[in-house]
Amino acid sequence: DGGITQSPKYLFRKEGQNVTLSCEQNLNHDAMYWYRQDPGQGLRLIYYSQIVNDFQKGDIAEGYSVSREKKESFPLTVTSAQKNPTAFYLCASRTTGSGANVLTFGAGSRLTVL
Protein backbone atom coordinates (compact mmCIF):
# COMPACT_ATOMS: atom_id res chain seq x y z
CA ASP A 1 0.00 0.00 0.00
CA GLY A 2 1.23 3.48 -0.78
CA GLY A 3 1.56 5.91 2.07
CA ILE A 4 3.69 7.90 4.43
CA THR A 5 5.59 6.32 7.28
CA GLN A 6 6.72 8.35 10.25
CA SER A 7 8.98 7.02 12.97
CA PRO A 8 9.22 6.82 15.83
CA LYS A 9 5.59 7.17 16.91
CA TYR A 10 6.59 8.25 20.41
CA LEU A 11 9.90 9.76 21.44
CA PHE A 12 11.25 11.05 24.72
CA ARG A 13 14.27 13.28 24.89
CA LYS A 14 16.20 15.14 27.52
CA GLU A 15 16.68 18.87 27.27
CA GLY A 16 19.72 19.83 25.22
CA GLN A 17 19.58 16.79 22.94
CA ASN A 18 18.93 16.83 19.23
CA VAL A 19 16.46 14.33 17.84
CA THR A 20 15.64 13.33 14.27
CA LEU A 21 12.15 12.32 13.13
CA SER A 22 11.90 10.14 10.07
CA CYS A 23 9.42 10.58 7.22
CA GLU A 24 9.34 8.22 4.23
CA GLN A 25 6.78 8.16 1.41
CA ASN A 26 6.26 5.71 -1.46
CA LEU A 27 3.61 7.78 -3.22
CA ASN A 28 6.08 9.27 -5.70
CA HIS A 29 5.05 12.71 -4.47
CA ASP A 30 7.26 15.64 -5.30
CA ALA A 31 6.51 17.87 -2.32
CA MET A 32 6.88 17.06 1.36
CA TYR A 33 5.97 19.03 4.47
CA TRP A 34 6.50 19.10 8.21
CA TYR A 35 3.83 20.50 10.52
CA ARG A 36 3.77 20.93 14.26
CA GLN A 37 0.52 20.55 16.17
CA ASP A 38 -0.11 21.90 19.66
CA PRO A 39 -3.48 21.80 21.44
CA GLY A 40 -5.74 24.62 20.27
CA GLN A 41 -3.25 25.94 17.71
CA GLY A 42 -3.99 23.88 14.65
CA LEU A 43 -1.18 22.88 12.32
CA ARG A 44 1.79 25.17 11.87
CA LEU A 45 4.23 24.72 8.99
CA ILE A 46 7.86 24.12 9.94
CA TYR A 47 9.59 23.33 6.63
CA TYR A 48 8.59 22.18 3.17
CA SER A 49 10.31 20.87 0.09
CA GLN A 50 8.93 20.91 -3.43
CA ILE A 51 11.82 19.12 -5.07
CA VAL A 52 14.84 17.05 -4.13
CA ASN A 53 17.80 19.01 -2.74
CA ASP A 54 15.67 22.09 -2.11
CA PHE A 55 13.56 23.18 0.87
CA GLN A 56 12.04 26.33 2.32
CA LYS A 57 11.29 27.59 5.81
CA GLY A 58 7.73 27.65 6.98
CA ASP A 59 6.24 29.85 9.68
CA ILE A 60 8.07 28.30 12.66
CA ALA A 61 11.42 27.03 11.33
CA GLU A 62 13.60 28.29 14.18
CA GLY A 63 15.22 25.42 16.09
CA TYR A 64 14.53 22.88 13.33
CA SER A 65 16.49 21.59 10.35
CA VAL A 66 15.64 19.31 7.41
CA SER A 67 17.24 17.65 4.41
CA ARG A 68 15.84 16.33 1.14
CA GLU A 69 18.51 14.14 -0.39
CA LYS A 70 16.02 11.64 -1.79
CA LYS A 71 12.53 12.10 -3.18
CA GLU A 72 11.13 9.55 -0.73
CA SER A 73 12.65 10.94 2.45
CA PHE A 74 12.32 14.21 4.38
CA PRO A 75 13.76 13.87 7.92
CA LEU A 76 13.25 16.59 10.51
CA THR A 77 15.82 17.34 13.20
CA VAL A 78 14.60 19.06 16.35
CA THR A 79 17.65 20.80 17.72
CA SER A 80 18.45 21.90 21.24
CA ALA A 81 17.79 25.47 20.07
CA GLN A 82 14.05 24.74 19.86
CA LYS A 83 12.75 26.23 23.11
CA ASN A 84 9.53 24.28 23.41
CA PRO A 85 9.85 21.09 21.35
CA THR A 86 7.19 18.97 23.07
CA ALA A 87 4.50 18.56 20.40
CA PHE A 88 2.89 16.29 17.83
CA TYR A 89 4.80 16.36 14.53
CA LEU A 90 3.06 15.54 11.26
CA CYS A 91 4.73 14.84 7.94
CA ALA A 92 2.75 15.18 4.71
CA SER A 93 3.27 14.96 0.98
CA ARG A 94 1.53 15.80 -2.27
CA THR A 95 2.14 15.94 -5.99
CA THR A 96 2.82 19.29 -7.61
CA GLY A 97 0.85 18.74 -10.79
CA SER A 98 -2.05 21.00 -11.66
CA GLY A 99 -5.20 20.23 -9.68
CA ALA A 100 -3.46 17.56 -7.61
CA ASN A 101 -2.69 19.47 -4.44
CA VAL A 102 -4.25 17.29 -1.73
CA LEU A 103 -2.06 16.55 1.27
CA THR A 104 -1.56 13.00 2.49
CA PHE A 105 -0.41 12.81 6.10
CA GLY A 106 1.60 10.29 8.05
CA ALA A 107 0.41 9.02 11.42
CA GLY A 108 2.60 11.50 13.30
CA SER A 109 5.39 11.45 15.86
CA ARG A 110 4.78 12.61 19.41
CA LEU A 111 7.87 14.14 20.99
CA THR A 112 8.11 14.74 24.72
CA VAL A 113 11.03 16.59 26.27
CA LEU A 114 11.70 15.59 29.83
Place this chain on the structure above:
Amino acid sequence: GQQVMQIPQYQHVQEGEDFTTYCNSSTTLSNIQWYKQRPGGHPVFLIQLVKSGEVKKQKRLTFQFGEAKKNSSLHITATQTTDVGTYFCALNQGGKLIFGQGTELSVKP
Protein backbone atom coordinates in the same frame (compact mmCIF):
# COMPACT_ATOMS: atom_id res chain seq x y z
CA GLY B 1 1.08 35.90 3.94
CA GLN B 2 -2.51 34.86 3.74
CA GLN B 3 -4.20 33.70 6.89
CA VAL B 4 -7.51 32.08 7.57
CA MET B 5 -9.55 32.44 10.74
CA GLN B 6 -11.69 29.49 11.76
CA ILE B 7 -14.53 29.59 14.30
CA PRO B 8 -15.63 28.32 16.69
CA GLN B 9 -12.61 26.70 18.33
CA TYR B 10 -14.79 24.16 20.16
CA GLN B 11 -18.34 22.93 19.68
CA HIS B 12 -20.18 20.52 21.93
CA VAL B 13 -23.46 19.13 20.58
CA GLN B 14 -26.01 16.51 21.48
CA GLU B 15 -26.18 13.65 19.01
CA GLY B 16 -28.68 14.53 16.33
CA GLU B 17 -28.04 18.27 16.47
CA ASP B 18 -26.49 20.14 13.57
CA PHE B 19 -22.96 21.58 13.53
CA THR B 20 -21.29 24.31 11.49
CA THR B 21 -17.72 25.58 11.33
CA TYR B 22 -16.67 28.69 9.44
CA CYS B 23 -13.46 29.87 7.80
CA ASN B 24 -12.83 33.48 6.86
CA SER B 25 -10.03 35.09 4.92
CA SER B 26 -9.25 38.77 4.36
CA THR B 27 -8.11 38.01 0.82
CA THR B 28 -9.67 36.20 -2.09
CA LEU B 29 -8.82 32.52 -2.17
CA SER B 30 -8.11 30.45 -5.26
CA ASN B 31 -9.52 27.41 -3.52
CA ILE B 32 -10.07 26.00 -0.06
CA GLN B 33 -9.71 22.50 1.32
CA TRP B 34 -11.26 20.78 4.32
CA TYR B 35 -9.67 18.07 6.46
CA LYS B 36 -10.87 15.98 9.41
CA GLN B 37 -8.67 14.72 12.21
CA ARG B 38 -10.08 12.05 14.51
CA PRO B 39 -8.86 12.08 18.14
CA GLY B 40 -5.36 10.63 18.24
CA GLY B 41 -5.21 10.47 14.46
CA HIS B 42 -3.90 12.49 11.56
CA PRO B 43 -5.73 14.90 9.22
CA VAL B 44 -7.55 13.30 6.32
CA PHE B 45 -8.65 15.20 3.23
CA LEU B 46 -12.40 15.69 2.85
CA ILE B 47 -12.96 18.03 -0.09
CA GLN B 48 -11.68 20.94 -2.17
CA LEU B 49 -13.81 23.89 -3.27
CA VAL B 50 -12.74 25.98 -6.23
CA LYS B 51 -15.65 27.91 -7.74
CA SER B 52 -17.38 30.99 -6.37
CA GLY B 53 -20.59 30.02 -4.57
CA GLU B 54 -19.81 26.31 -4.89
CA VAL B 55 -21.78 23.87 -2.74
CA LYS B 56 -20.76 20.24 -2.39
CA LYS B 57 -22.33 17.48 -0.33
CA GLN B 58 -20.97 14.29 1.14
CA LYS B 59 -23.81 12.42 2.82
CA ARG B 60 -24.61 14.57 5.91
CA LEU B 61 -21.78 17.04 5.25
CA THR B 62 -22.37 20.19 3.20
CA PHE B 63 -19.46 22.38 2.12
CA GLN B 64 -19.89 25.92 0.81
CA PHE B 65 -17.52 28.42 -0.77
CA GLY B 66 -18.60 32.05 -0.55
CA GLU B 67 -19.51 34.13 -3.58
CA ALA B 68 -16.50 36.37 -2.99
CA LYS B 69 -14.26 33.33 -2.35
CA LYS B 70 -13.24 34.77 1.02
CA ASN B 71 -15.13 32.41 3.28
CA SER B 72 -16.23 28.81 3.52
CA SER B 73 -18.32 26.66 5.79
CA LEU B 74 -18.79 23.02 6.69
CA HIS B 75 -22.22 21.99 7.95
CA ILE B 76 -23.02 18.59 9.42
CA THR B 77 -26.69 17.62 9.63
CA ALA B 78 -27.84 15.40 12.50
CA THR B 79 -24.44 14.74 14.04
CA GLN B 80 -23.41 11.24 15.03
CA THR B 81 -20.72 10.09 17.45
CA THR B 82 -18.60 9.12 14.44
CA ASP B 83 -18.38 12.83 13.53
CA VAL B 84 -16.21 13.54 16.58
CA GLY B 85 -12.88 15.14 15.73
CA THR B 86 -11.28 18.38 14.65
CA TYR B 87 -12.20 19.93 11.33
CA PHE B 88 -9.67 22.13 9.55
CA CYS B 89 -9.92 24.38 6.56
CA ALA B 90 -6.75 25.01 4.57
CA LEU B 91 -5.70 27.36 1.82
CA ASN B 92 -2.96 27.23 -0.76
CA GLN B 93 -0.25 29.86 -0.56
CA GLY B 94 2.31 29.25 -3.26
CA GLY B 95 3.75 25.82 -2.66
CA LYS B 96 2.45 25.44 0.86
CA LEU B 97 -0.86 24.72 2.55
CA ILE B 98 -1.87 26.98 5.46
CA PHE B 99 -4.33 25.58 7.98
CA GLY B 100 -6.95 27.28 10.08
CA GLN B 101 -6.91 26.74 13.83
CA GLY B 102 -9.52 24.01 13.57
CA THR B 103 -12.88 23.40 15.22
CA GLU B 104 -13.00 20.55 17.70
CA LEU B 105 -16.37 18.82 17.66
CA SER B 106 -17.57 16.66 20.51
CA VAL B 107 -20.86 14.77 20.31
CA LYS B 108 -22.74 13.63 23.39
CA PRO B 109 -24.73 10.42 22.80
